[in-house]
Amino acid sequence: MAQLTYRDAVARGIAQEMRRDERVLLVGEDVAGAGGVFKTTVGLLDEFGPTRVVDTPISEQAILGAAMGAAMTGLRPVAEIMFSDFFAVCWDIVVNQIAKTRYMTGGQVSLPLVIKTGNGGGLRFGAQHSQSIENWAMAIPGLKVVTPSTPEDVVGLMAAAIRDDDPVIFCEHKGLYASKGEVPDGDIIDSLGTAKVRRPGRDATILSLGMMVPRALAAAEALAARGMDVEVIDVRSLVPLDTQTILGSVSRTGRLFTVEENPQLLGWGAEIASLASDECFWDLDGPIQRITTPHIPLPSADSLEDLVMPSEESIATTIEKALQS
Amino acid sequence: MAQLTYRDAVARGIAQEMRRDERVLLVGEDVAGAGGVFKTTVGLLDEFGPTRVVDTPISEQAILGAAMGAAMTGLRPVAEIMFSDFFAVCWDIVVNQIAKTRYMTGGQVSLPLVIKTGNGGGLRFGAQHSQSIENWAMAIPGLKVVTPSTPEDVVGLMAAAIRDDDPVIFCEHKGLYASKGEVPDGDIIDSLGTAKVRRPGRDATILSLGMMVPRALAAAEALAARGMDVEVIDVRSLVPLDTQTILGSVSRTGRLFTVEENPQLLGWGAEIASLASDECFWDLDGPIQRITTPHIPLPSADSLEDLVMPSEESIATTIEKALQS
Amino acid sequence: MRSPLTDHVYGQHASVLPPQDQTRHDGDDIDLAVRTGLYRSMREMRVFEKRAYDLFMKQLVKGTSHLSLGMEAIAAGFGQAMRRDDYTFATYRGHAHTLARGVPMTPVLAELLGRANGLLGGKGGSMHLTSVEHGMMGSYAIIGAHLTIANGAAWSAQYRGSGQVAVCFFGDGTTNIGAFHEALNYAAVYKLPVVFVCENNMYMEYTSIFDITAVERPAADRASAYGLEPVLIDGNDADEVYLAAGRALDRARAGDGPSLIEAVTYRHGGHSRADPGKYRPSEEVEAWKAYDPLDVYRDRLIRLGVSADELLAIDAEVLAAVDTATQEAIAGDLPAPESAFTDLWADGGWSWRN
Amino acid sequence: MRSPLTDHVYGQHASVLPPQDQTRHDGDDIDLAVRTGLYRSMREMRVFEKRAYDLFMKQLVKGTSHLSLGMEAIAAGFGQAMRRDDYTFATYRGHAHTLARGVPMTPVLAELLGRANGLLGGKGGSMHLTSVEHGMMGSYAIIGAHLTIANGAAWSAQYRGSGQVAVCFFGDGTTNIGAFHEALNYAAVYKLPVVFVCENNMYMEYTSIFDITAVERPAADRASAYGLEPVLIDGNDADEVYLAAGRALDRARAGDGPSLIEAVTYRHGGHSRADPGKYRPSEEVEAWKAYDPLDVYRDRLIRLGVSADELLAIDAEVLAAVDTATQEAIAGDLPAPESAFTDLWADGGWSWRN
Ligand SMILES: Cc1ncc(C[n+]2csc(CCOP(=O)(O)OP(=O)(O)O)c2C)c(N)n1
């Protein structure tokens, strides 16, 4: 058991799988020599050498195309898209090629690949380097999408993603890279498609993801001090979605709140809200409420960025108001 | 008053505005000499000449970048992305540049531009040429998004989009191009952000968009014959969203169904369902149900494509079952 | 009228005419067996696609479809030169490239008809023909993407040391999209065993390539931007293609990196099913129809001593094969409804939830 | 060690050293007033950016930031050569280009500090500096996009017949992304009045451009792919830049279309705030620091008879201006909370519903 940063956990998860399986390669901008601009791939070049850890030109389409072609022909590449915002320059390869090819070819082509990416806000990087794009990927049939919130989950979900025979979008939250947590020794293999109850509770269900998980937990503690016992679920995996854990909780508590970092319209919570309003309708005791960034780009100034993203306070206040009305 | 096809209505709407305002230009692949691959821009080259109607290389990023730069500097371009699936090759220009620039620059930059595109399925074009991508755009703050369902709306919404000082994604449904409708003579100027009740009803609200509108209407007629009086709303504009019309209807009828052509996860209906489950919670008499294409890419074979898209029958059956349970 | 070598003045698109001398390659050192193979292969493509066109007219082929009538020499030349385990990456205009790899006609035609016995079970259609077991790694319908994907297959071959080469076909219009540039640079940097083949038929959909491209030769004039030699070949002469293919494949297999070949050709028909192709000057169309790769090749074989009977026998065999495929395709069942819900994921299913 | 003209062997990245002779441009026909203007402009950039760096260290500048210390001659040379109403398109490394257009220092620095008196009211930050009234049409943080957007401004100028030119700055690493290729071809096809300026500082973020590019000169070696002349200049000599800028701007204004200029330079520091820049050989860094564009230029002005006092006076004025800007920026209020909800739409608001 060791204390590890979220950032180091990324490299550990990849190294664990590269040691086991020489078909696993890593490719991306500055991932080799520099160990990644977020230092999430430090040490991999040294351990696995330049044929398995490859620095590339600034050519996101070429990077993901290379990952796809390699996956089609027997390898299991991990590709990095440095900031998730840059998916926009290679979205075709992701949504039209990688996501659809197995289906379109009647199952002839396997695409065991992982695209890891630095996602999310809070670092004052401005509107083009701070987006939470899980929802972009969730909307596309054929992509699996995970967002870990702890170092242990990073290792285990990375391993699960690499071992999975389908393409996985692996969203690392930039705002969590410096965070630390206990990580057990030895290999860790988690499962895609599983949510985790981080804090059990009876009065309401809060769904959260990525950097919103610690905020939701802190809000839950604040609410507990005010007599409200809320359950906090770390959704972790948007596709596959653990509807059993999620909707089971909603049915038990009768109230659903989502805490989403993304701009409101069509954040992941919209889908879960719509599911709950269908499948848990008779169990609901009150409106479903989503706590999101308003539907605006993220401003760069620290004071403004903090203002618009869901915070411990805004989460607690919204839920308290809702539960008491 | 004349019968016009949806396809001809596109050219008419653009021509109406090009006549009025010489800052309006049209640019895209095969839009000039060929009149568009879907024949939606026939006659414009002849009337307005090659400096205002421009054929381009296959360079979607360059096309939209040109539109953006022109809009920033005093023009009002209309750009075509031939199939909406191709947004994936130029998504950066749309979501990171066009959508965010006014906000990021503190309002210094205006982007009065329209991106028109052939959207949707039903033509057996397969998974890479049949997508309904309204939800991709709706998720991005800074984009307006409209999808007309009738020739008259095409003309009026095109005019409104061109006159609007913000970027508008104008989704033309490929499956409706050949459809006909009465269109009044003279200039037509509609309003963005307005839904239309296509058929009033008391028992439930059906929201539909694009090619799903005629199907929802047909289903409503079938349901009427079976004693169920459902209201059919043509959402038309996803951003801005006419929540007054939509949620007002839901509050009145107590039941909400969406009919969406897109794959399920994070289709536009998810957002509206989540809004209704919050704001109309106490008015709802039963679960909110979404009728969508399942979360799969569209298959190309006619029999399979017909099977997976919402049809008059599947809509009517789902609603009947829900209302009677 | 001008040859591919004259300068282009933008906005003044003039016709490019085919070469005059059809005997140039008579003396090339190519086995006669290979040569009859080339002929047979082109014949298959031709008859198959004409049949597909007829079936369109009868509304049996659904959706869209893009024929390469007139462009067969490129697919055939590469098909004969490639190793069995090499990889092909093609576009929506991929019927010929699929047949060139030995994929049987029935499943290809059945796919066009949307039948259960289609190559992709009816889920891909004409624009996505793929047969992994034949090295046919897919037909891609969004311009540019597959150049980057071909790189990936080449990277994999390089890493595995398999000696395989990825061959990627695309059109003239494709040279102006960003992915082309990224793919070429990427391939050159890592010396990937990939051959990029630009089938320059001088039109994107309905627009002349000369009107929307900054250079005269859309691929060859870009080669130096990637440190590559320009290679411009006659794409209507199967022998010229076959030899150029061999050189590029050898180079790739030797570890010397990618090639970019521009093969000048012409499509006899419109861009796709919907297009009568009227935007092209009729004398241009006529000149190129007169330089039909099948005629060029038939005449050469005759000059080289192959008997007319032997060629007629091939023609008859091909026709019979296409007839059989037609019957089998038409007799195919519609896909089972459940098949719409298979093979999104590796577990065979489509479920996104538990 | 090699000069920009020697060949590169991939995987063996060697240092590129600056030219030796600093007197080459002494005799150029440039007004002394322009020359002192060039000096002043570079000095402003230098002192401003050093101050920004100090404020980082004091945690007053938030987020990230990319300095162009060592690269000032390019921004200054173009800034002096451009017409008042020409358009600048820059990258996240855009402080110098913003100042070059006459944008006052206070709002620029205040923007870096996230203050209400910032150029963008605190909503854009260091990577998005924009001042439309000064022709500074934006700083763009996603590689490649702004080349296509600059085309649009040039298209608009061409259509309006305004005689304006769009000048677009970007780095060496940017030449490998797809948008570069699309933008260059597009500009050439329509003969747009746009000047593309590659600031080749020989590194993308932390990777040498030589290791991931198929040609030796990332921009100049690509010019012919767009029918353009290769233009390779010394980006550390403000006179060379100024003259090259003038030629390209004239060409664009004359209707002769785009230019692609590769200006070789070097950044003194790391890629961004987070980067100590340790991946570069120290002798390379030292050699380039010794070829500092400010020193080069100061020495030249002295040789041309400008007195040391005059230069010191400029230095003092610049320092005073930076000091004032620092005070004003630090004194700036935090943005009003409501301002987060303004200017998404042309109506000034952000509402997506009624
Ligand atoms: C990104 C993208 N843009 C546009 C299209 C529409 N489109 C399909 S084929 C085609 C023309 C391609 O021309 P070329 O590369 O010369 O190939 P050809 O069809 O002549 O074989 C176009 C524009 C597309 N499929 N993908």
Ligand SMILES: Cc1ncc(C[n+]2csc(CCOP(=O)(O)OP(=O)(O)O)c2C)c(N)n1
């Ligand atoms: C599409 C995209 N990919 C990657 C990045 C991350 N990134 C920011 S700057 C940079 C290096 C750019 O190098 P160059 O073009 O040489 O400009 P320089 O920073 O040297 O001025 C990279 C890779 C980005 N911003 N956008």
Ligand SMILES: [Mg+2]
């Ligand atoms: Mg072509």
Ligand SMILES: [Mg+2]
């Ligand atoms: Mg650089």
